[in-house]
Amino acid sequence: MTVDGTAPATSAGLPASRAGSPIRIRDVDIRFGEFVAVRGASLDIAAGELVCLLGPSGCGKSTLLNAVAGFVRPAAGEVTCGGEAVTGPDVSRGVVFQSAEALFPWLTVRQNVAFGPQMRGVPKARRDAVVDRYLAMVGLAHSAERFPEQLSGGMRQRAQLARVLANDPSVVLMDEPFGALDAQTRLVMQVELDRIWRETGATIVFVTHDIGEAILLGDRIVTMTAGPSAAIKKDYRCDLPRPRDLTDPACAALFRELREDIGAEVARTLRAQGLDDGHDGRPGADRPERTEER
Ligand SMILES: Nc1ncnc2c1ncn2[C@@H]1O[C@H](COP(=O)(O)OP(=O)(O)O)[C@@H](O)[C@H]1O
Numbered sequence: 345m346t347v348d349g350t351a352p353a354t355s356a357g358l359p360a361s362r363a364g365s366p367i368r369i370r371d372v373d374i375r376f377g378e379f380v381a382v383r384g385a386s387l388d389i390a391a392g393e394l395v396c397l398l399g400p401s402g403c404g405k406s407t408l409l410n411a412v413a414g415f416v417r418p419a420a421g422e423v424t425c426g427g428e429a430v431t432g433p434d435v436s437r438g439v440v441f442q443s444a445e446a447l448f449p450w451l452t453v454r455q456n457v458a459f460g461p462q463m464r465g466v467p468k469a470r471r472d473a474v475v476d477r478y479l480a481m482v483g484l485a486h487s488a489e490r491f492p493e494q495l496s497g498g499m500r501q502r503a504q505l506a507r508v509l510a511n512d513p514s515v516v517l518m519d520e521p522f523g524a525l526d527a528q529t530r531l532v533m534q535v536e537l538d539r540i541w542r543e544t545g546a547t548i549v550f551v552t553h554d555i556g557e558a559i560l561l562g563d564r565i566v567t568m569t570a571g572p573s574a575a576i577k578k579d580y581r582c583d584l585p586r587p588r589d590l591t592d593p594a595c596a597a598l599f600r601e602l603r604e605d606i607g608a609e610v611a612r613t614l615r616a617q618g619l620d621d622g623h624d625g626r627p628g629a630d631r632p633e634r635t636e637e638r
């Protein structure tokens with residue numbers, strides 16, 4: 345986005361993605377039958393922000409993200425995007441999943457990326473330009489004619505991202521998108537996402553259980569309590585300069601703070617299961633005793 349908030353024209357003469365939309369999550373409860381997965385979640389995300397939703401596995405991150413995507417309807421409360429109530433899925437809220445099975449295996453990368461614009465009736469010439477633009481943006485121009493099975497894990501996630509971006513979303517929802525990638529590819533993808541986020545101006549909600557990943561990417565890192573009845577726990581502002589280096593002292597300090605925060609939730613879950621978080625050298629053993637926050 346430019347300083348005045350308008351989308352800059354690109355060299356290809358195409359408008360850049362529409363500017364990001366703000367997201368408002370207000371007093372949201374999400375139930376699966378009798379089970380209360382999320383209770384009383386409230387969160388405001390500004391237009392164009394990159395917010396990482398961080399919490400232990402199984403706490404309710406995907407569930408909350410799915411409510412923003414419109415895949416699940418809250419039992420109580422409301423989610424709005426750009427001021428409009430979310431009542432179902434919409435291409436303006438693109439979702440990138442952890443599994444690249446979301447790609448159509450019978451279509452080439454180019455056809456996968458073109459699918460959304462084609463469904464929306466975008467004329468071929470413009471569609472081709474859009475597809476070329478996003479394939480180049482994610483670094484897949486040379487693999488446009490390959491099929492998903494011919495791609496590495498990292499390339500498949502790039503293809504997924506290009507497919508979402510081709511729909512010109514104002515919000516991109518990412519659910520542990522790099523979770524299945526090897527550590528090196530993951531690092532490359534994190535740097536790439538940071539760049540792509542700047543180029544598109546979209547609002548991004550990025551779900552992860554990886555503290556380091558959240559620090560590398562987030563403007564804000566929002567932690568969740570362990571479920572059931574998961575809630576938003578704490579909102580960390582992260583304005584450290586980019587690109588971030590986890591060995592930098594400020595990043596390392598934030599890492600420790602987040603590890604305490606998430607560690608407390610993991611310990612709570614283990615205790616609820618009749619287990620203990622260990623003081624014998626297992627993860628968590630080096631943490632000082634804490635008083636319970638609730
Ligand atoms: N469709 C569903 N039906 C029943 N329970 C579900 C469903 N989806 C998620 N859950 C439960 O909701 C809780 C949160 O799940 P999820 O949001 O997937 O966690 P996370 O993404 O943080 O790992 C878990 O206890 C999970 O078993």
Ligand SMILES: [Mg+2]
Nearest residue numbers: 405406407519
């Ligand atoms: Mg999940």
